[in-house]
Amino acid sequence: MQTEFEENGYYVLRGILTEDEVDRLAGPIRAAFANGTYDGFKAEAAYPQPGVYSMGPRVLADHPQIAEVSLAHPGIVGAVEELFGEPATLAQYWSIMRPPGAGIRDEPFVKGAGAHFDYKPWRCVGSYVKWMFAVIPFVDYTEEVGPLCVDPGSHRKTRVLPSDGRVHQVDAAQVPVAAETNFVDPELKKGDVVLMHGFCWHEARPNYGTTDRCGLYMKFHAKSSPPACGPTIYPSAGHDVLRPEAKHLLPYHRGDGQYAAVRDVPVGGVDEGRLLIEDREGRVLVLGDGEGGWALPRYAAAEDESAGILDVCNVMGSVLKQARAELGLPLPWLSWLQDVAGARPDGEAGEWRCRVYGHRLNDAAPEIGGAHRWLAAADLEAVTLEDGASVRKWLRMWQEQEDEEGRAVTRSFGLPTTDVEYYNYNGGGNPQGTYRIGVFDSEGRPPRPPTKLAERV
Numbered sequence: 293m294q295t296e297f298e299e300n301g302y303y304v305l306r307g308i309l310t311e312d313e314v315d316r317l318a319g320p321i322r323a324a325f326a327n328g329t330y331d332g333f334k335a336e337a338a339y340p341q342p343g344v345y346s347m348g349p350r351v352l353a354d355h356p357q358i359a360e361v362s363l364a365h366p367g368i369v370g371a372v373e374e375l376f377g378e379p380a381t382l383a384q385y386w387s388i389m390r391p392p393g394a395g396i397r398d399e400p401f402v403k404g405a406g407a408h409f410d411y412k413p414w415r416c417v418g419s420y421v422k423w424m425f426a427v428i429p430f431v432d433y434t435e436e437v438g439p440l441c442v443d444p445g446s447h448r449k450t451r452v453l454p455s456d457g458r459v460h461q462v463d464a465a466q467v468p469v470a471a472e473t474n475f476v477d478p479e480l481k482k483g484d485v486v487l488m489h490g491f492c493w494h495e496a497r498p499n500y501g502t503t504d505r506c507g508l509y510m511k512f513h514a515k516s517s518p519p520a521c522g523p524t525i526y527p528s529a530g531h532d533v534l535r536p537e538a539k540h541l542l543p544y545h546r547g548d549g550q551y552a553a554v555r556d557v558p559v560g561g562v563d564e565g566r567l568l569i570e571d572r573e574g575r576v577l578v579l580g581d582g583e584g585g586w587a588l589p590r591y592a593a594a595e596d597e598s599a600g601i602l603d604v605c606n607v608m609g610s611v612l613k614q615a616r617a618e619l620g621l622p623l624p625w626l627s628w629l630q631d632v633a634g635a636r637p638d639g640e641a642g643e644w645r646c647r648v649y650g651h652r653l654n655d656a657a658p659e660i661g662g663a664h665r666w667l668a669a670a671d672l673e674a675v676t677l678e679d680g681a682s683v684r685k686w687l688r689m690w691q692e693q694e695d696e697e698g699r700a701v702t703r704s705f706g707l708p709t710t711d712v713e714y715y716n717y718n719g720g721g722n723p724q725g726t727y728r729i730g731v732f733d734s735e736g737r738p739p740r741p742p743t744k745l746a747e748r749v
Contacts, residue, residue, distance in 0.1 A: 297375055301447035301492035304478050305371055305485045309428065313361040314482055318430040320355040321347065322506060325389045331554040331601040340504075342393030348601040349385040350553045352530035359530050362508055364538040368426050368485055375424065375487065376514040382541045383519065384417040384511035385526070386602065388496075390438060394505070395498030404470030406495035407443065407720040410511075411450060411464055413729055414707040414715070416524045416605045418490075421452045421462060421704050422517035425488040429507040433480040436501040440486070440494060441475040447491035450726070452702070458570075458652050458690060459520075459627050459703045461730035466722035467493055469745055473720070512541075516699065520706030521606040522628040522647045525551045525561035544631060548643045558599035564646040565611035566590045568629065568686050569621070571657045571666055576687060577619075578677065580663030587678035589615060593647065596709045607647065609708035619660045624736030625705045626651050629686050630696055649706070650690040705730045716741045 297303040309317075324330050325339045330347035339345045352359060362368075363382050372380050395401065410425075412418030433439045449465035467473075475495065480486055488494060490511070499505045513519060528547035531539060545551065550561040567589045569577040578586035591614040593607035612623050626649035636644040657666040667675065669691070672684055688694065695701050714737070717727035721744040732738055 293371065294375060297487065297489070300444040301489040302442050302444070302478065303487045304480065305367065305487065307483045308367045308485050309361065309365070309483045311483060313365075314428065314430055317358045317361045317428065317508065318506065320351055320358060321387045321508065322430070324351055325506075330389075339389055340391045342391060342396065344394055345389040346601055347387045348552050348604070349524070349526045349530065350551070351387070352385065353527035353549075353551070356527070356529040356533040359533055362428060363510055364534050364541055369538065369541065371487060372424065372426060372512050376422065379515045379540055380512040381515060381523070381543065382510065382526070383420065383423060383513045384509065384524065386417075386509045388507060388509055390496070390499050390505040392499050392502050392504070395438065395496065396500065401498050402470050403497070404473035404475055404495070405720060406497070407467050407470065407473050407475070407493050408495065409446070409450075409465070409467065409491055409493045409718050411462070411491055411718060412712075413520055413705050414606065414709050414711050415602055416519050416521045417511060417602055419520035419704065419706050420490070420513040420517045421460060421702055423490040423511055423513040425486070425490070426510045426512060427480070427486045427488065427507060428510070429480045429482060429484065431503065431505060432482055433505065434501070435477070435497075437503060437505040438497040438499045439477040440480060440496055441477050442488060443473050443475050443493040446493035447489040450491040452704075455693065455702070458650065458693065459705055459730065461728055462704060463726040463728055464717050465491070466717045466725050466727055466742060467720045468724050469721055472724065515695075517702050518628055518695070520627045520704045521608060522562070522631065522649075522706070524605045525645070527551045546643050546645070550643065552601070552604045554599070554601050554604065557597065558595040558604045560595050560605035560607060561645055562593045562605060562607045562647050563644050564590060565593045565607055566646055566648045567611070567615060567626070568648065568650045568683070568690055569623070570650070570652045570690065571655060572653060573656050574691065575657060575666035575668050576672065578665050578667055578675070581678070582663070585676040585678060586665065588683060589619065591615065599709055603709045606706075606709050608649070608706060609710055611649070612708060618662075621653075621658070621660065622736040623651055624732040624738070625707055625730070627703045627706050629689055632682070648686055650686070711738070714738045714741060716744065721745055
C-alpha cells in the first residue's frame with residue numbers, strides 16, 4: 293500500500309465497507325439532500341435539479357452514529373494513519389450530491405478539463421501540506437454516472453520547500469491544459485474507499501445516467517501538519533459518540549450549534565483572533581492596556597460573508613483587516629498555532645473560541661500607533677502580560693516549530709478566503725510549471741497568477 297500510494301498518489305481500499313455500512317452512512321446524508329437541509333440550500337435551484345450540491349459536517353449533529361462507519365471506521369483510519377506514519381486528524385467531512393445531468397453543458401465534456409487539486413491555503417480544509425482524501429462512494433462510480441478520475445504521479449509535481457525557521461513555502465504545481473493530463477479511472481465501487489494524496493490532481497466526470505451520484509469526501513491531515521488557516525469546527529455530538537481510541541480524530545468541536553455550516557449566513561464557531569507578531573529579530577509585539585499591563589493584539593472574529601461551506605472557519609480576513617486598521621501593518625498571511633476554547637470571557641452563558649496565529653515580519657520592530665513594545669522571549673517574564681504563560685508557550689511553539697505538546701510540526705502559509713482571486717494554479721489551463729506560495733510584495737499581494745493558456749490571444 294505504502295509504495296503504491298507514494299508512487300501513484302492514491303490507493304483503493306477495495307470492499308473495505310460492507311453494503312450495510314455504506315447504506316447506514318448514506319441514509320441520513322441522502323435524506324438531508326432530499327429535504328433541503330444541506331448547506332447553501334436555495335429553493336430556486338435545489339436538488340434534484342441538475343447541479344452539484346454539497347453538505348458539511350452538520351449531519352453529524354443529528355446523526356452522530358455515522359461517524360463509526362466513516363471518519364472513525366477502523367479500516368479507513370488504520371490505513372490513513374499507516375500511510376502517514378503518525379496520528380491523523382479529521383480535516384473535512386463533506387458530502388457531494390450530483391443528480392442526473394450534473395456537469396453536462398452544451399459543449400461536449402473534454403476529459404481532463406475539470407482537473408484540479410485541493411491545496412488551497414485560503415481554506416481550513418486545504419491549508420496543510422501532509423494530508424489525504426478518503427472518499428466513500430455511495431454507488432458505483434461508473435462511466436455513466438461519472439467516475440472520480442485521478443492523474444497518477446501528479447502529486448509529486450508540488451513540492452514543500454525547506455522551512456525558513458517558522459513556515460514552509462510551497463511550489464504548487466500549475467495544472468495544465470486537458471491534453472497534458474493523464475487521468476485514469478480507478479473504477480470505484482460501492483464499498484470501496486479511495487485514499488488520495490492531497491496534492492494529487494483529480495476530476496469528477498458528468499452524470500449522464502438516470503440515478504444520483506453521491507458520496508462522502510473526507511480529508512485527514514497528519515498531526516504534524518496543522519492547517520495554516522486553523523481547523524474546521526465540528527458538532528460536539530460527532531466527537532462524543534466516538535470510542536476513546538478514536539476521539540483524537542475530532543478534537544475541534546462545539547456543542548452550541550456554532551460549527552461549520554452555511555445557514556442564512558456562514559457560521560464557523562470562531563469568536564476571536566489573537567496575533568503573535570514577531571519581528572525579524574525574534575521580538576514579539578505587545579500592546580498596552582492603559583493600566584500598565586500588556587497583551588497580544590486581539591480582534592473579534594467574523595466569517596467572510598461570501599463564504600461557502602468549504603470556506604467557513606477561516607476568520608483570517610476579518611482579523612487582518614482590523615490589525616491593519618489599528619497597527620498599520622499590512623500582514624498578508626498568518627499561520628495557525630492553537631485554538632483556545634472554554635467559557636465566554638464576559639461571564640455570559642455559552643461556549644467561546646479564540647484562534648491564535650503567528651506571523652514573522654521582514655523588518656525589525658516597525659513603529660506603530662499607540663502604546664506598544666517589542667519584547668524578546670526573556671523579557672516577557674518581566675512584564676505584566678495577559679495570559680503570560682500561554683503567550684510564552686505560543687512563542688515557543690512558533691519559534692521552535694512545535695505543537696502544544698512539544699512535537700515537531702510543519703507549518704505553512706494561511707491566507708484570507710478573499711485572496712482566492714490571486715490564485716489559479718490548482719485548476720486546469722495553466723502553462724506547465726509551479727507557482728510559489730509564500731511570496732508577497734510590500735503591500736502584501738502575491739505575484740500575479742499565470743495567464744490561462746485558453747485566454748491568450
